Amino acid sequence: MTIKCIGCECEKIEQMIRHSVWSSGRQKIVIGLSGGIDSSLAAALCSRAIGGENVLGFMLPSGVTPEEDIQDVMELSEKFGISYEVVPINPVIDAFKQLPGYEDSPYLTGNLMARIRMTALYYYANKFSALVCGTSNKTEYMIGYSTKYGDDSADIQPLLHLYKKDVYILSKETGVPESIIKKAPSAGLYPGQSDESEIGFSYEEIDNALINLENSGWTPKSETEEKIFEKVRNTTHKRNAPPNLLKQE
Ligand SMILES: Nc1ncnc2c1ncn2[C@@H]1O[C@H](COP(=O)(O)OP(=O)(O)OC[C@H]2O[C@@H]([n+]3cccc(C(=O)O)c3)[C@H](O)[C@@H]2O)[C@@H](O)[C@H]1O
Ligand SMILES: Nc1ncnc2c1ncn2[C@@H]1O[C@H](COP(=O)(O)OP(=O)(O)OP(=O)(O)O)[C@@H](O)[C@H]1O
Numbered sequence: 001m002t003i004k005c006i007g008c009e010c011e012k013i014e015q016m017i018r019h020s021v022w023s024s025g026r027q028k029i030v031i032g033l034s035g036g037i038d039s040s041l042a043a044a045l046c047s048r049a050i051g052g053e054n055v056l057g058f059m060l061p062s063g064v065t066p067e068e069d070i071q072d073v074m075e076l077s078e079k080f081g082i083s084y085e086v087v088p089i090n091p092v093i094d095a096f097k098q099l100p101g102y103e104d105s106p107y108l109t110g111n112l113m114a115r116i117r118m119t120a121l122y123y124y125a126n127k128f129s130a131l132v133c134g135t136s137n138k139t140e141y142m143i144g145y146s147t148k149y150g151d152d153s154a155d156i157q158p159l160l161h162l163y164k165k166d167v168y169i170l171s172k173e174t175g176v177p178e179s180i181i182k183k184a185p186s187a188g189l190y191p192g193q194s195d196e197s198e199i200g201f202s203y204e205e206i207d208n209a210l211i212n213l214e215n216s217g218w219t220p221k222s223e224t225e226e227k228i229f230e231k232v233r234n235t236t237h238k239r240n241a242p243p244n245l246l247k248q249e
């Protein structure tokens with residue numbers, strides 16, 4: 001999708017958020033705030049849609065969360081009138097370390113952290129009669145760069161149709177603080193993690209490859225497109241319901 005009118009795009013997303021909350025019979029939204037651009041834009045749009053006082057932001061730091069990210073969450077929340085809380089998840093991670101056979105690798109503990117955060121957000125949604133807002137964008141959704149049943153799980157996904165480049169455009173439009181916009185995207189699951197180094201391509205390369213692939217009916221025309229297409233194929237299971245026989249009953 002190409003954004004033709006930035007203001008209209010924001011309004012369209014805000015309407016979807018308002019409608020989802022209204023039709024759920026709930027009044028509030030719970031969102032995980034990492035200090036990164038995706039959650040900041042999603043929170044800003046939620047605040048514009050239903051009022052900051054109805055948006056409950058949770059910064060859920062682990063031992064590897066940089067202090068600047070907490071500062072950025074505070075700045076964002078104050079700017080958009082979002083109520084926020086900082087709830088460390090270390091005690092929960094430590095409890096999991098008691099599991100027999102626990103192996104503390106960045107990959108295993110990283111995915112565990114993402115699922116602990118999801119569980120905490122659903123706990124707060126139950127408690128405050130709210131919906132959980134997801135922050136996934138089309139770029140990470142298509143290449144499966146997320147933890148299954150972790151950060152990919154939510155009740156509403158206002159950014160799912162936006163490529164990462166569009167996330168930047170709307171973030172500038174809505175007034176997401178500059179320190180957040182300038183930061184290198186990171187899943188923050190282990191020290192020094194960077195999305196672009198882990199994936200092996202810049203977001204610009206991934207967006208371009210995905211757009212070309214969609215336009216060409218998923219026929220790769222370069223080595224980059226070949227590799228991105230492989231990521232899309234290998235993560236199909238993340239975008240579909242689990243294999244089942246329901247339709248054959
Ligand atoms: N064909 C198949 N059909 C059905 N299910 C299949 C499957 N293949 C794997 N699975 C299941 O999926 C699991 C693997 O998926 P998953 O657990 O997600 O793990 P995986 O995709 O291997 O790792 C997640 C990646 O996303 C990154 N991440 C995570 C969270 C946030 C962000 C961020 O940008 O902020 C990035 C993280 O750094 C890591 O590189 C397997 O253990 C298995 O349970
Ligand atoms: N420390 C954290 N506290 C609360 N939620 C978190 C935390 N870390 C990650 N999350 C949740 O997981 C989501 C996925 O992380 P991801 O890194 O893809 O997005 P982001 O941090 O918002 O943006 P960026 O791409 O700039 O890093 C976040 O948007 C947020 O909702």
Ligand SMILES: [Mg+2]
Nearest residue numbers: 034036186187
């Ligand atoms: Mg991040």
